[in-house]
Amino acid sequence: MAGKPKLHYTNGRGKMESIRWLLAAAGVEFEEEFIEKKEDLEKLRNDGSLLFHQVPMVEIDGMKMVQTRAILSYIAGKYNLYGKDLKERAWIDMYVEGTTDLMGMITSLPFQPADTKEKNLALIIERATTRYFPVYEKALKDHGHDYLVGNKLSWADIHLLEAILMVEECKPDVLSAFPLLQAFKGRTSNIPTIKKFLQPGSQRKPPSDEKCIAIVRKIFHI
């Protein structure tokens, strides 16, 4: 069955956004079915479509795949964005886990108690600038290549760009001490498939607004 992949999630970033990025960067067209109310999620569960009763779920190549990392790994492997051997995969995995941790801090921000928001935001910026960005800056500096691993575009590069843009939404000048990341951002944003995804009208989702958050809380009982 070679139809387009079909994404099942709410109409927002959450855990599905990295999957949208990766498919878009790989030049793969995809469809989306949005969960707008609790009943939509219940229906998917009752149909037996959700292995662990959770979304994201992506219908792809005859499978109903769940678990964000499993889905991302499959797409990366299928579209040659996962390095050329085990060791390159190891580096890609390490880098991606770092950006996953960083982005996870940001996506959970709207769901923290209001009085912890400012403290958590400060922690995000601190982690970004002292723990995560220095690693990627150094990686690019050490080998001098355009891409993080194997001198070729991989999942790690796409994920890093997504993370950079997300942190910049929190603090626009956050890359000021990272010249190589700035250049990386400019370069990677210009890759045709990615450039297209970054334009208005693409399937890229905006940051969550209050209305979005309220809906998500209701559907998922957060």
Add this chain to the structure above:
Amino acid sequence: DGFLLFQQVPMVEIDGMKMVQSRAIANYIAGKYNLYGKDLKERALIDMYVEGLFDLNELILTYDYQPADKKEQHLAAVVDKATNRYFPVFEKVLKDHGQDFLVGNQLSRADVQLLEILLMAEECKPDILAQFPLLQSFKARISNIPTIKKFLQPGSQRKSPPRQEDIPEIIKIFY
């Protein structure tokens, strides 16, 4: 010393790399030792199962670190998720294909991870597998694989659950 890429452990020195991030490390070992399926689709299944098991693992792991007044509620959540969300999935997988292993009729990291989780769950509630006959036989079968059997014996490098008195020290190191 610059040994920890993101300033965190676990870190494993292996094949000239200082690997961090437990998933990355586990992926590498599984790939290297042929415990990751034979093709992309088998890997996809293995990844789905393993990620689900990681989620349950998180729940079980954090039980030891709950304050005393939250422990019972947490344990109930663990038992509920294990018996209603996760174990039925693996019981069904084994039932549907009738094979000894979860994926591709050969041992994979998914089987190893499942066994680990089953044993940890039993530490929380010894009869937690009562309604899952196939998981019970799975547990016995996989436990008997020579390398695993050896690991399950006293004196191996397998670690025990943290002792109550050690918890404050552990929290101090990491938080």
